[in-house]
Amino acid sequence: MFNLIRRDAILQKRQILIIIPLIVIFIIMDKHPSFTFLIASIIIPFNTFAYDEKVETNILLNSLPYTRMEIIASRYIGAIVYMIASIGVTSLALFIFKKPFTMTDIAIAISLFLLFVSFTFPLFYIFKQGYISMVIFISFILLAAIGPAIVSFLAEHLTAITDFITNLSIPTLYIGVTLVIMVCYFISWGITTVIYQRKAF
Template sequence: MLNLIRRDIILQKWQLLFFIPIILFFILMGSHPVMTFLVASIFIPFNAYAYDEKAETNILLNSLPYTRAEIISSRYLGAIGYMLAAVGVTSLSLVLFDVPFTIKDIAISSSLFLLFSSFTFPLFYIFKTGHIFTVILITFLALAGVGPKAVIYLAQHSTAFIDFIASLSIPVVYTGAALIVFSVYAGSWVFSHFVYQRKAF
């Protein structure tokens, strides 16, 4: 399974040349650290899906001595590994450019990445290849533009819920949020496994 994760890196060696410049672009444009971390986290795993969609790699993968469970697991575990690496590189870049950020920024961006991945990864197994990556990219950009305004609107009109959250201690809020995020990610993993086991190539 580790070889499947390494394969994504090897296949993307040329695209990875753009990884650092993209991070630097967001930093120099003054983007919020959360957005910079999020974009950096998304870069590698979604590029891997985009490559597989164009090359119809699943046909090749299913001819190799890997089970379908291992193929799905390499995607989900690999995404977490790439996210951690992206957080490390982005943190170093922000420090070098003297841009302040907090652990909270990393936690929020990581949670958003895992949630976004949870809802989009299964799409690559449900629908036929073609323009899935393009649709997901447009969706991400739309959410990036509309998402913050939607959160502010909900915060202003959901005072009872906000008051309840505010009454909880910080450790409880963070622990609860982490459990919800990882539960959704695990559920997505199981769902993708279920779909992929029954998919014909």
Template sequence: MFNLIRRDVILQKRHLLIFIPFILFFIIMDKQPTLTFLVASIFIPFNTYAYDEKVETNILLNSLPYTRMEIIASRYIGAIVYMILSIGVTSLALFIFNKPFTMTDIAIAIILFLLFVSFTFPLFYIFKPGYITMVILISFILLAAIGPTIVLFLAEHLTAITDFITNLSIPTVYTGATLIIVVVYVISWGVTAFIYQRKSF
């Protein structure tokens, strides 16, 4: 399974040359650190899916000595590995450019990334290849643009929930959010594995 994760890095070596300038653009444009961390985390996993969608790599993967469960596991574990590496590189770049960021920025980016992965990875195996990558990227851009507005709107109108959350301690909020994200991620992993097991290539 490690070789499957390594394969993604090898396939992405040309795109990795774009990765640093891509992140530097967000930093120089003085974008919110949370958004910069999120975009950096998404870069490699979704480029891999976009590449596989074009060349129908799943036919090749299923001819290799790996089970379908291992193939899906490499996707979900790989996403976490790439996220950690991307956050490390982005943190270093922000530090070099003397741009302030906090652990809260990183924590929110991780939560958003894992949620985005949880909801989008199954879609690559539900819909036919060709358009799904573009649909997901457009959806991501729209969510990044209007997401904060939606959150503020809900916070203003769902005051009971807002009051409940604000009365909780910070450790409780982080622990609760972590548990929810882990559960959602594991469910997504299971759903994707279930779909992939029954898919014909």
């Protein structure tokens, strides 16, 4: 299974080199650190899916001595591995450029990344190949554009929930958010595994 993760890294070696200049551009543009962490984390996992769409890699993968469960596990574990590596590189770049960032910025980026993965990874096996990359791209743009407005709207109109959240202690809030994200991630993992096991290649 870990050979599959290594395979993705080898295939994406050129894209890995693109990440660093992209991070530098976002830093120079003075983008929020959380946004920079998020973009850096997303590139490799989602570009891997885009590459696989073009060359129909799933046919090849299913001819190798790996179970379909292992193939999906490599996607979800690999996403976390690449996220950690991307955050490390981004942290170093921010430090070099003397741009301040906090652990909260990293936590926000990780949370958004894991949630985005949870909702989008199953889509790669539901929609017809060749279209899903565009669907994910449009979804990300829409999320970035209307996400803050939706959060503000809900905060204003669902006051009972807002009051409940604001009354929670910081540790309780962090633990609660972490548990919710982990549950979403593992549910997504399970759903994707079931979908992939039932697909015909």
